[in-house]
Amino acid sequence: MTTCTQPLLDDAILDQDLQQSAMLKLAGHFHSLATGASQVPLQSLHSHLKSKIEDPRVLDYHDRLIEGAGPLFSHFLASVxxxxEELSRVGVALTRLAQARTTEAGQTFSLFEVDAFDGSNGRALAGHSQGLIRSFTSSPNRANQITFDRHADPALSRFYPQSFFKVCPPLLQSPEYESFNLGFEFIYEMAAFQFYSRDRNRQISHIKQFLKPGGLAFFLEKLNHPDPMEYLRRERIKDEVFKARYFSEEEIRWKRQQMLQQMQNGQVTLEELVSTLSTHFNHVHLLWSSSNFCEFVASDDPEKIEHFLSLLGPVVQPADFSFESTRLGAISSSPSDDGGSGNV
Known part of the structure; x- marks a missing residue:
């Protein structure tokens, strides 16, 4: 396997840091989830709001996402x-954006999924776009590769069985991953940062080096809240109104007691995340919120974000779950930028 020289930390220090992270401290639990040994959803994951999805392309994406989902990603869909529905609408918008910006025959676009389970969403995007967008997924949980290899088309999607911190330019020059050696038009962080630390500056700096100029970076995060009681109120709604569809009360209680403290240790507030994103990107938009989760898109190119937003269909979810609905839209914007020099 190709190794990388870390520009800020040597491999020994990096490995030591990773061993102290919740991502690896919870490795046994993640392995159990990824192999389907525990916390398997009690019923089908097909959206109970499917009748409200009017766009047939979003329905196609929805079906692809479920059909290719392994046990850990299925657990994720049943937990957030x-x-x-949100990944489906974003995936269709990214496909339409790539189609609209294709300028020559044979042109392709690429997505880097940051520690994104078994690559279910990247594989769905590659299939839905008919190979126009190709995916690269990192994950330190090797059990995820079993599902990935079972479902992936290796011509369209690749898997790297290590933490995203182990992804580096030499890796993307290696024969296995060389199709991504110029970087990515799209990057999607799949609620991964919280399992490492609160150091969003270091995390965002590391992944941004792989984003092509003018590209779009997405951040799905479970956020802390300045008011602990408000955080717990949102958690209760998530658990009692949504997760109860898929898990027993005992399973929900066990996860809350055993895992959430480790996870919460790496969470930041919305204000903290936006502040850090704003130091790395000229423009940040809040796309979606649900219980304590929020999804952002960031770029240095305002026109690319606006084009993406113009292709984005409506949110499909009960309004009662969107606690940050009044803040949706542009949440940080620099008065001056370089206009975006990329070819997304």
Whole structure:
């Protein structure tokens, strides 16, 4: 396997840091989830709001996402209220954006999924776009590769069985991953940062080096809240109104007691995340919120964001789950930027 020289930390220090992270401290639990040994959803993940999805392309994406989902990603879909519907609408918009910006025959676009389970969403995007967008997924949980290899078309999607911190330019020059050696038009962080630390500056700096100029970076995060009681109120709604569809009360209680403290240790507030994103990107938009989760898109090119937003269909979820609905839209914008020099 290709190794990388870390510009800021040598491999030994990096490995030591990773061993102290919740991502690896919870490795046994993640392995159990990824192999379907525990916390398997009690019923089908097909959206109970499917009748409200009017766009046939979003319906196609929805079906692809479920059909290719392994046990851990299925657990994720059953744990984050209405993320299935959200990933579907974003995936269709990215496909339409790539189609609209294709300028020559044979042109392709690429997505880097940051520690994104078994690559279910990247594989769905590659299939839905008919190979126009190709995906690269990192994950330190090797059990995820079993599902990935079972479902992936290797011509369209690749998997790297290590933390995103182990992704580096030499890796993307290696024969296995060389189709991504020029970087990515799109990057999507799949609620991964919180399992490492609160150091969003270091995390965002690391992945942004792989984003092509003018590209779009997405951040799905479970956020802390300045008011602990408000955080818990949102958690209760998630658990009692949504997760109860898929898990027993005992399973929900066990996860809350055993895992959430580790996870919350790496969470930041919305204000903290936006502040850090704003130091790395000229423009940040809040796309979606659900219970304590929020999804952002960031770029240095305002025209690219606006084009993407113009192709984005409506949110499909009950309004009661969107606690940050009044803040949706442009949440940080620099008065001056370089106009975006990329070819997304």
């Amino acid at each position: 209220p209405y993320i299935l």
